[in-house]
Amino acid sequence: xxxxxxxxxxxxxxxxxxxxxxxxxxxxxxxxxxxxxxxxxxxxxxxxxxxxxxxxxxxxxxxxxxxxxxxxxxxxxxxxxxxxxxxxxxxxxxxxxxxxxxxxxxxxxxxxxxxxxxxxxxxxxxxxxxxxxxxxxxxxxxxxxxxxxxxxxxxxxxxxxxxxxxxxxxxxxxxxxxxxxxxxxxxxxxxxxxxxxxx
Amino acid sequence: xxxxxxxxxxxxxxxxxxxxxxxxxxxxxxxxxxxxxxxxxxxxxxxxxxxxxxxxxxxxxxxxxxxxxxxxxxxxxxxxxxxxxx
Numbered sequence: 001x002x003x004x005x006x007x008x009x010x011x012x013x014x015x016x017x018x019x020x021x022x023x024x025x026x027x028x029x030x031x032x033x034x035x036x037x038x039x040x041x042x043x044x045x046x047x048x049x050x051x052x053x054x055x056x057x058x059x060x061x062x063x064x065x066x067x068x069x070x071x072x073x074x075x076x077x078x079x080x081x082x083x084x085x086x087x088x089x090x091x092x093x094x095x096x097x098x099x100x101x102x103x104x105x106x107x108x109x110x111x112x113x114x115x116x117x118x119x120x121x122x123x124x125x126x127x128x129x130x131x132x133x134x135x136x137x138x139x140x141x142x143x144x145x146x147x148x149x150x151x152x153x154x155x156x157x158x159x160x161x162x163x164x165x166x167x168x169x170x171x172x173x174x175x176x177x178x179x180x181x182x183x184x185x186x187x188x189x190x191x192x193x194x195x196x197x198x199x
Numbered sequence: 200x201x202x203x204x205x206x207x208x209x210x211x212x213x214x215x216x217x218x219x220x221x222x223x224x225x226x227x228x229x230x231x232x233x234x235x236x237x238x239x240x241x242x243x244x245x246x247x248x249x250x251x252x253x254x255x256x257x258x259x260x261x262x263x264x265x266x267x268x269x270x271x272x273x274x275x276x277x278x279x280x281x282x283x284x285x
Contacts, residue, residue, distance in 0.1 A: 009256040019260070026267045033271050037278035060219040064212060070250050071208040078204070175252075182250045186243055186264070192215075193239040194275060197222035198232060 014176035022183050025146075029139075029187050033194055036135045043131070048199050050132035053123060058116045059196040062109055063188060066147075069105035070185040072098050073154070073178045080161070080171045088168075092161050095174075099158040102181065106151040113144050139191055146184050153177045207249045214242050232279050236272045243268045 012019055040047040076098035083091030127137045157177045166174055221227050221235055248254035253261040
């Protein structure tokens with residue numbers, strides 16, 4: 001059987017500038033993750049005891065929400081990428097609905113997170129309670145801001161989709177927003193395992 | 200594969216349920232830390248390769264987030280497994 005030569009794309013999807021942002025974000029969050037893991041070694045018992053106050057179910061629901069929203073934005077891009085010039089208006093309507101679903105799930109994530117913060121605050125914990133909660137609030141609030149920015153980016157993309165601004169040969173802007181949203185998902189996957197589960 | 204993204208989504212959901220059950224049932228012992236970190240690596244790599252679409256680009260771009268994920272999880276494992284010096 002002849003071998004099929006798979007040709008790789010020369011550049012990653014989206015605008016190249018977003019990848020610079022992504023690398024910086026990965027570096028920043030990576031340092032926080034490693035800082036958390038090594039700080040825990042100084043007082044394992046305190047970290048384990050403090051972790052018990054977190055709502056694992058809420059963290060789990062957040063994970064499902066973000067993963068699903070990442071899938072939704074993939075579907076939005078597929079709708080435009082696989083469309084023809086003749087059916088671009090229908091494809092744009094479909095893509096717009098997937099983007100709306102992504103934004104709704106992002107919004108549910110934010111509401112869920114606010115409820116979780118409110119619950120933690122009502123138990124008397126804050127950024128200055130101990131090192132575990134310092135990392136918890138820093139990481140989750142920093143991530144929260146990224147989700148918020150992601151929703152704003154997707155909203156902007158959706159506005160352009162609605163006026164048929166993207167087509168099967170021009171969807172770089174959509175990909176740029178999507179890779180940022182996937183970054184937010186990737187960071188949460190590590191954050192969830194590290195802060196909520198590992199002990 | 201026609202339903203590639205659906206399969207990836209389902210695998211990610213299953214791995215997330217697995218991680219949650221480990222934590223919820225308080226099963227995370229020191230031996231299971233590595234299992235959880237491997238499952239986190241798999242999830243991250245699936246997002247990098249398929250959702251971000253880096254499996255379709257040249258290795259030099261794909262390798263950066265993969266290296267990031269590997270180094271972060273390796274150092275987290277080191278922090279959990281290497282005994283604290285007196």
